[in-house]
Amino acid sequence: MFTRVIVSLLAFVAVAAPAAEPSPANTKKAIFAGGCFWCIQTPYDKAKGVVKTVVGYTGGSAEDATYEKVSSHRTKHREAIEITYDPAQISYDQLLDIFWRNINPTQADGQFADIGLSYQAAIYYGNEEEKKIAEASKENLGKSGKFQKPIVTEILPEMKFYPAEANHQKYYQQNPEHFEAFEEGSGRVSFKKKNWENQESQRP
Secondary structure: OOOOOOOOOOOOOOOOOOOOOOOHHHOEEEEEEOOOHHHHHHHHHHOOOEEEEEEEEEOOOOOOOOHHHHHOOOOOOEEEEEEEEOOOOOOHHHHHHHHHHOOOOOOOOEEOOEEOHHHOOEEEEOOHHHHHHHHHHHHHHHHOOOOOOOOOOEEEEOOOOEEOOHHHOOHHHHOHHHHHHHHHHHOHHHHHHHHOOOOOOOOO
């Protein structure tokens, strides 16, 4: 198993908010678990219509969640991302498209070299509409012939989301060299290139 280096707490790198950021009343949230949350945050931060992303933990039964507890698989939480988005600019279905393009949907025991419950992929729906969209998206991917193996990513009801520690937020900005080495070494980069024909891992 590819082991992540435990890093010391670093100052959070602030990202300037866009000038025309929509008000909270006009935004929605989506939660996905896609393995290492360092890697799943990057493509969503690049997507037009995504207002904010926070990495953290969800799906567990414990009353709190920390990196130390979750990575030991004692709490049943998974590393995840909470996305705040403007539905006038990007749809839930488009968020799912980004999700599929950045995970291995045929892997059940984790994601890439990260093995264990905390790294297992899942879509956490907040209502019945999201559930139907997620199920249809998963079914369409299975029928597309993109993968020879079955699509095993779970679709689960939304649970409480716990933001991760500051040193894990936007890790690709805080520690770019280590992030790139980790993402490459885990096998995620080569998998995306192979299965998506070197296309961008998100829609334009």
